[in-house]
Amino acid sequence: MNFEKSKQLFERACKTIPGGVNSPVRACRNVHCDPVFIASAKGSHIFGADGTEFIDFIGSWGPMLLGHAHEEVEEAVIEALKKGTSYGAPTESEVLLAEKVCEALPSCDMVRMVNSGTEATMSALRLARAVTGKNKLVKIIGGYHGHGDAFLASAGSGLATFSIPGTPGVPQSTVQDTLLVPYNDLEAAKEIFAKHGDDIAAFFVEPCAGNMGLVLPVAGYLQGLRELCTKYGALLVFDEVITGFRVSYQGAQGRFGVMPDLTTMGKIIGGGLPVGAYGGKAEYMQRIAPAGDVYQAGTLSGNPLAMAAGLATLNILEKADYAGLEQRVLSFVKELVSVLESKGLPVQYQHIASMFTLFFTDKPVHNFADVEKASTSIFESYYKQMREMGIFLSPSAFETAMVSFAHTDDDFNKTLDAAKKLKF
Numbered sequence: 001m002n003f004e005k006s007k008q009l010f011e012r013a014c015k016t017i018p019g020g021v022n023s024p025v026r027a028c029r030n031v032h033c034d035p036v037f038i039a040s041a042k043g044s045h046i047f048g049a050d051g052t053e054f055i056d057f058i059g060s061w062g063p064m065l066l067g068h069a070h071e072e073v074e075e076a077v078i079e080a081l082k083k084g085t086s087y088g089a090p091t092e093s094e095v096l097l098a099e100k101v102c103e104a105l106p107s108c109d110m111v112r113m114v115n116s117g118t119e120a121t122m123s124a125l126r127l128a129r130a131v132t133g134k135n136k137l138v139k140i141i142g143g144y145h146g147h148g149d150a151f152l153a154s155a156g157s158g159l160a161t162f163s164i165p166g167t168p169g170v171p172q173s174t175v176q177d178t179l180l181v182p183y184n185d186l187e188a189a190k191e192i193f194a195k196h197g198d199d200i201a202a203f204f205v206e207p208c209a210g211n212m213g214l215v216l217p218v219a220g221y222l223q224g225l226r227e228l229c230t231k232y233g234a235l236l237v238f239d240e241v242i243t244g245f246r247v248s249y250q251g252a253q254g255r256f257g258v259m260p261d262l263t264t265m266g267k268i269i270g271g272g273l274p275v276g277a278y279g280g281k282a283e284y285m286q287r288i289a290p291a292g293d294v295y296q297a298g299t300l301s302g303n304p305l306a307m308a309a310g311l312a313t314l315n316i317l318e319k320a321d322y323a324g325l326e327q328r329v330l331s332f333v334k335e336l337v338s339v340l341e342s343k344g345l346p347v348q349y350q351h352i353a354s355m356f357t358l359f360f361t362d363k364p365v366h367n368f369a370d371v372e373k374a375s376t377s378i379f380e381s382y383y384k385q386m387r388e389m390g391i392f393l394s395p396s397a398f399e400t401a402m403v404s405f406a407h408t409d410d411d412f413n414k415t416l417d418a419a420k421k422l423k424f
């Protein structure tokens, strides 16, 4: 494929935008190549600025569960657009979307709209601290909750309980209240509560880890966290920014039957426009200003275009055949794995609903330490060859492939045909 136009745009972009991109992973540095600039997208296909065409498995990193430029979503946004784009005063569409979300997610009585997943988790943390009167938060090693300072902590020198800033610019004082534990390790969670239980405001977890590649919860893990949080008076926060409306219309909480105290949302809920949200039991959410004393605000929060896109998306998803898509994706993934195995590659896969990750390792993956053992060099070669053959994958070994309702069997077959031509 010829990427000349993308190359030119990227060179220009690097002069006025740090690293040429507005979010780091887009730059494709993990796979040592330049990004493809996108001109448009429709359904399961995405079109590059170079006149190229790809089958898209990024799905804008999660939002596009219906596929790109879905007609009903498009119409709803155009309709809203004609009425003005922002008022700074409440609208009916905010009420409708809030009702829709609370109806779908069993643990949410009330919800507050924000503009991104990052804002949702930052605000949920503030609320959890206010509600409990405690300061510490526990997060998962390799879990991602947006780029809020408190979440950008790394495990220091192998010691899970000692956090260091995950990036320059985050003070030690900000992450000293962030405790880290490995995913799927209930013993580690018990230990951290035994040691710090009096100070822990919240346990943040992606119910299905999606930002270390996809890693599913082992049986009893989420339930165990629920019991621990209840025992120690900490709030259990499910970060459902990816899993909300994807692993089921009722989110991971509905699917696994474990109820968090607070839920953070994003991605799908905005139907491709910038939206985040956090919700939970009324007794907690009533603490948010102006109902209560915990300040949180936003000039563009509940934006009418974003609400229209979100509402149209949920209206369709409410009736969508999640089970059917899950089955189709599972058989596709199994075939893809067997094609790769037939080339002598070690492959583990994780799959749920319309998301999956292939890990190039022969050991099962249950947490970040397992994931890190997977080969990034095999992934890089896989990524580059697939892209050359018109298959658009996340440019990192530790991301989740997002399939949409728009993906056809023809898309899956073409992807498998491409995989058959891979050389390692």
Ligand SMILES: *Cc1c(COP(=O)(O)O)cnc(C)c1O
Residues within 6 Å of the ligand: 115, 116, 117, 118, 119, 121, 144, 145, 146, 147, 206, 210, 211, 239, 240, 241, 242, 266, 267, 276
């Ligand atoms: C994407 C993501 C976020 C951050 O959302 P943004 O809209 O990118 O700020 C938070 N949590 C999880 C689990 C995510 O996948």
